[in-house]
Amino acid sequence: MRVATTARRRDIQVAYLLLAPTLLLLLTALAYPVGWEVWTSLTDLSPLKDGPTAFVGLENYRRFLADPEFWRAATVTVVYAAVTSVAKLSLGVGFALLLARPFRGRALVFLAIFLPWAYPASVSVIGWYWTLNPPIPTAYSVFMGNVKYAVDGVLGGGAWAFLSVTLFNIWRGSSFIGVFLLAGINAVPPELFECAVLESKSAWRRFWLVTVPLLKPFLALAVFLSLTTAFADLANVWMLTAGRIVYPVVGTHAYWLAIRGGQFGPASALSLTLVPFLLAVLLILFRMFDPPEKERA
Amino acid sequence: MAQVMMKDLNKKYDEVHAVKDVNLHIRDKEFMVLVGPSGCGKSTTLRMVAGLEEITSGEISIGDRVVNDLPPKDRDIAMVFQNYALYPHMTVYDNMAFGLKMRKFPKVEIQKRVQDAAEILGIQELLKRKPRQLSGGQRQRVAVGRAIVRHPQVFLFDEPLSNLDAKLRVQMRVELKRLHERLETTAIYVTHDQVEAMTLGDRVVVMKDGWIQQVGEPLELYGRPANKFVAGFIGSPSMNFVDVKVADANGALWAETQGIRVKVPPIHTSRLVPYKGQQVTMGVRPEDLHPASGSDPREYCFDAVVDVVEPLGSEILLDLRVGNNTIVARVEPTNRVKVHESTRLALTPDRAHFFDLKTELAI
């Protein structure tokens, strides 16, 4: 049985008090909206419709599960998330390993690798997008235009625009992960790496047997953070181009339904489909970067 | 006046009863050492005095005040921690001045006190440095300096020398002792090292499993341990224990076990009479065993086989086997015994100890 002493009780009260601002922010800006989405996803709420809103149960979910458009969007979403994550991770690990040992000019290279993340994405995405999809004749627009037509010709209309967002996300994400993993490498005592050099001649084996396990918590956290930014970047470009990306992913598809179609019900249902999936990923990753605490002495 | 009184002190955590019914009176200007193996409750006791740990039941008073409900800052104490607990972002000067600033001392006074303390500890040149630029010993001095500038009523030391290497530890031990003699402030000192306890303490408290085992002056603990635990804990190498049977023969009592048959020394005879025919534990310190010579009475001698010889220079430790028992003897460096040889040992009769087998209390 826990012996709750007065000091401990006071500590707990203070703790809740200190948590209050955070919880308040999260409740108003997240919990309420999510609750609204959950409720709405069970109704046929629409600003374009007269008459009372009806509760339709899981109808919205049922409807889009039967919709091939949804499955196409879901496939694109999963492929997009997987491809960007793998690319960001491999590049990020590469950057971190490049910077792991001291050499002349290391600070400069570090800064260079830090830049894509530090450069504010809200504006760099604008620049990036318009550079790769130039709207007006410039010195490079002919070249870019040719690339665009070539890619779209092979993969269908809008492919190049989508690809350019993917490249942007990889460019920026690999920078974040690289710097993040560098922090991880710094946290590992150098003796461990030196031991590994003595024990294993092959750099590749050493990488998988020593580096990856040691960096596991960092890798897991990095994967998760990069997953969440993958969708944010997409949303940014989608907003920017007012939906001109014709490759639909789950989030933009939902947005389309809500804003253009006024179908809040189905849109909410759709936008929530990602959440359980991400939550499952997070629960798995928690085991790696938040292991049960060792008992304090 | 700064005596420290602990009355029926108890500390219970969720499942652990860490400190049990501790009653202790630490006199003004006394250097009291709490010693025991890890988890014996000594640190918890100290932390309760500091106010860092809540008291489950009982009462602590410092001077004439009951301090149970006072926060640490109002107890007029200073504490030195095992990891020094210096503030890494402040200079040595600021580290030492922190407590005085908190108590709103005038600037001139702060300066004077810090200078004085630095002088006492020989760290005047370090005042402008940051803790990470200091060696372990220097950090230790700063931690002590931080404690003494405040002229507190009581010093609390929580294993302050454990992180130092052996040589430095001995040196700092001497310095702490000298410092205490100079400042004459009540001090409570926690350590797991019995040598530190013996050399520093005016009195020593031995603890185990939350209980006080014995309180006494160092030589009293060494010479008249209250129970088997204290006997084994104080002294290095520790006391040899052999379970023996008390036998009555030829008008005297004998302690017998396989390979050993020695007479119960006269000073113990009367107390061992009730144990006639029963098992007791006999304890003999390694330094109270020596190679038998002609002058040793035969009834205090026995034979043993040498297992290991550890020459330490000033002395030799012999690990020996007698019957099923292993014992250690500390002998002169001139001794020339070899491994596997049999040798005859004699014990100093009035230095033998006897303990009840069940209660482990001294008989």
Place this chain on the structure above:
Amino acid sequence: MNPRPWWRKLGHGSLLLVATVYCVFPIYFMLVQSLKTAEEDVFGNPLIVVNPTFENFEELFERKGEARGFVGSVLRRNYPVLEWLENTIVVFAGSATVTLVASILAAYALGRLRPPGFRWWRRAIFATYVIPHTILFVPLYQVIIRLHLDDNLLALLLVYPTLALPFCVWILSAYFQQFPREVEESALVEGASRVTAFVRIILPMSRSVIVAAGIFTVGTIASDFTLASVFLLDAHNQTIPAGLGTMDVALDELLAVAGINLMAIPVVLICAVFARGYVRGLTAAMVEGA
């Protein structure tokens, strides 16, 4: 270590070069464009600028007052860039402050005071990351209208902190959790109250982790385009990203690029100054395996 053979050095060097170019080139490209004249933009070499000029930046600020004229028959709008800049600074500084204060308090609660179930609190707060904000703006808009914050910078001050808060609480509480207890206790014995010990001892000692959290916050807020452009409609209330989004790129491409750099350069400079602290802080926070 034995000296490495020349071909490995060369390999390492060229990899470094490739990595650097890969990371810097797009930024370089945008910078170069912003320094070009319209003529050079169309006819010059895309990779270099021959006659660098600040006229695009000047024009950004000069286009005040009246509509400035016509290109063909299309009206070229003017943009209140100075106001955007002001708004951006207010929003960024404000949200970063709110985020840091809230997360430091929460992290202290979770890492030091440890209310029952603190591990699950931590995880739950971090898990709010799985909710993509960008899909929430219909209900978010309701909240904001209910609070009378529509078309108001305060709306972003409410929403932006939740973007980086989960991560900041995570790393700060991880750091506080393994913060040497004795140092805080020592301050308490020395005469500090808990609040004083926190302000005078714990906060300064956590500087690098707070820097890391701050840089992460700025980087995260600076990547939002969607929320800003949804919540801020009036041109005078917009931040730079939201404003740039409303530009007609077909007409004002060079202006837009200049605007991008106007926003990016200060942010990049701040990040660059604290870059080492950022890494050090992340390391410090994560050293204990979480």
